[in-house]
Amino acid sequence: MSAPNRNWPAFHVPVDRSGGVRAHPTAITVRARKAEDPGTLDAAWLRELCTAAGADDVGFVALDTPGLEGERDYVLEAMPGTRSLIALCVRTSRDNLRSRSVSVGNRDVATTSEILHEAARHICLELQRRGVRALYPATGFPMEVQRYPGRSWVVSHKLVAVAAGLGHLGVHRNLIHPRFGNFLVLGTILLDAPVTEYSRPLGWNPCVGCNLCVVACPVGAIHADGSFDVDACSTHNNNHDLSSFAGWVEDIADSRDAADYRRRVTPGETISRWQSLSFSPQYRSGYCVAVCPAGTDVIGPFLADQEQHEREFLVPLQEKPEYVYVEPESDAEHYVQEHFPHKTIRHARRSDVPAPELDAAPAPESE
Numbered sequence: 136m137s138a139p140n141r142n143w144p145a146f147h148v149p150v151d152r153s154g155g156v157r158a159h160p161t162a163i164t165v166r167a168r169k170a171e172d173p174g175t176l177d178a179a180w181l182r183e184l185c186t187a188a189g190a191d192d193v194g195f196v197a198l199d200t201p202g203l204e205g206e207r208d209y210v211l212e213a214m215p216g217t218r219s220l221i222a223l224c225v226r227t228s229r230d231n232l233r234s235r236s237v238s239v240g241n242r243d244v245a246t247t248s249e250i251l252h253e254a255a256r257h258i259c260l261e262l263q264r265r266g267v268r269a270l271y272p273a274t275g276f277p278m279e280v281q282r283y284p285g286r287s288w289v290v291s292h293k294l295v296a297v298a299a300g301l302g303h304l305g306v307h308r309n310l311i312h313p314r315f316g317n318f319l320v321l322g323t324i325l326l327d328a329p330v331t332e333y334s335r336p337l338g339w340n341p342c343v344g345c346n347l348c349v350v351a352c353p354v355g356a357i358h359a360d361g362s363f364d365v366d367a368c369s370t371h372n373n374n375h376d377l378s379s380f381a382g383w384v385e386d387i388a389d390s391r392d393a394a395d396y397r398r399r400v401t402p403g404e405t406i407s408r409w410q411s412l413s414f415s416p417q418y419r420s421g422y423c424v425a426v427c428p429a430g431t432d433v434i435g436p437f438l439a440d441q442e443q444h445e446r447e448f449l450v451p452l453q454e455k456p457e458y459v460y461v462e463p464e465s466d467a468e469h470y471v472q473e474h475f476p477h478k479t480i481r482h483a484r485r486s487d488v489p490a491p492e493l494d495a496a497p498a499p500e501s502e
């Protein structure tokens with residue numbers, strides 16, 4: 136027999152509603168404070184706040200900046216009233232990302248992402264204390280994945296970073312910072328206040344057009360003309376996530392017994408998925424980032440001896456025997472057969488995820 140409320144009355148401390156909300160002690164305290172209008176944020180002060188919090192570089196843009204039209208509905212959905220955006224970046228440990236041991240690169244991507252989240256959170260709390268509304272979406276995951284296979288990201292950090300002058304996209308479509316190159320994690324903060332001075336896009340592109348990213352990619356996703364095969368990249372690199380994860384679950388469900396499961400999924404693949412689930416998503420390659428020599432902090436040894444750069448950072452990735460995940464009969468499959476015959480082709484099982492029935496995209500102008 137249950138005995139509701141025997142020890143706890145409906146209200147442990149009764150709420151006094153006699154004077155309405157305006158007479159409530161909270162309302163009286165807040166009214167007694169001097170109302171401060173945070174007004175327009177001083178750009179120099181904001182820059183100092185961001186760099187002191189741990190950002191390696193930062194820029195500011197108004198939400199209505201040309202180039203960000205596609206971001207508007209998503210941003211206003213996340214925080215109605217957003218007026219400006221902070222683009223920020225934190226450097227990664229270059230040699231982690233260049234390592235043939237992909238786990239070493241993944242460790243640093245995850246660590247740097249958390250450092251950026253912590254910096255962004257610190258900035259948001261300081262702005263909140265000053266009466267400015269501010270929020271930071273994740274650098275990558277978690278995202279609004281219920282919208283997959285539609286757009287799941289809240290804001291495109293690359294587009295905001297370009298508009299805010301942090302760099303330009305290289306042939307590999309990653310942002311290249313003029314100093315740090317592509318060895319960074321990007322983030323964005325949404326603000327409901329304007330900033331005294333906005334940044335402008337960089338007048339030149341730090342990409343040097345060497346095309347090392349083109350020849351490093353194991354699935355041929357990056358083309359020298361700047362076009363990009365999203366499907367080839369995500370089928371291989373994101374083999375633990377999204378539709379590939381759903382496909383793995385279906386492989387388990389379809390297996391008659393352990394032997395049948397092993398015919399579909401190797402023990403190494405099972406263990407690898409355990410690692411992704413336990414620690415952080417394990418990308419299979421970020422080879423386009425690893426080999427990129429662009430950026431004044433990075434390019435010195437490449438300029439001194441390009442062949443040495445390739446021997447150290449490109450060739451080990453090209454020669455590495457590894458599983459490469461492709462769709463059967465895709466361009467990516469033919470590319471691996473032709474360029475990397477020593478790598479082992481695996482046909483990824485990807486679940487066919489239907490478009491979501493609910494909340495597939497923001498309502499336009501949700502301001």
Ligand code: B12
Nearest residue numbers: 274285288291292307308309310320321368369418420421
């Ligand atoms: C979606 C996404 C992906 C997708 C698509 C990549 C892409 N080019 O759009 C996949 C899974 C393939 C991917 C892979 C990688 N990503 Co990623 N990814 C993102 C994400 C969430 C949004 C990217 C974005 O803005 N796309 C829109 C525009 C700007 O991209 P675009 O290149 O101009 O155009 C392509 C897309 O629009 C695509 N497209 C069009 N419609 C749709 C719809 C869907 C559903 C998808 C998936 C794509 C897509 O087609 C265009 C290609 O021609 C951001 C995080 C974020 N919230 O911003 C990280 C981000 C871009 N990724 C990043 C990284 C590092 C990677 C990887 C190296 C993974 C790794 N190992 O770490 C690879 C590199 C692939 C590459 N060369 O581009 C970094 C880039 C840092 C930098 N220096 O720029 C980001 C910014 C994460 C971060 N916070 O630092 N990524």
Ligand code: SF4
Nearest residue numbers: 305342343346348427
């Ligand atoms: S590897 Fe070379 S071509 Fe590719 S993005 Fe970097 S500088 Fe540009």
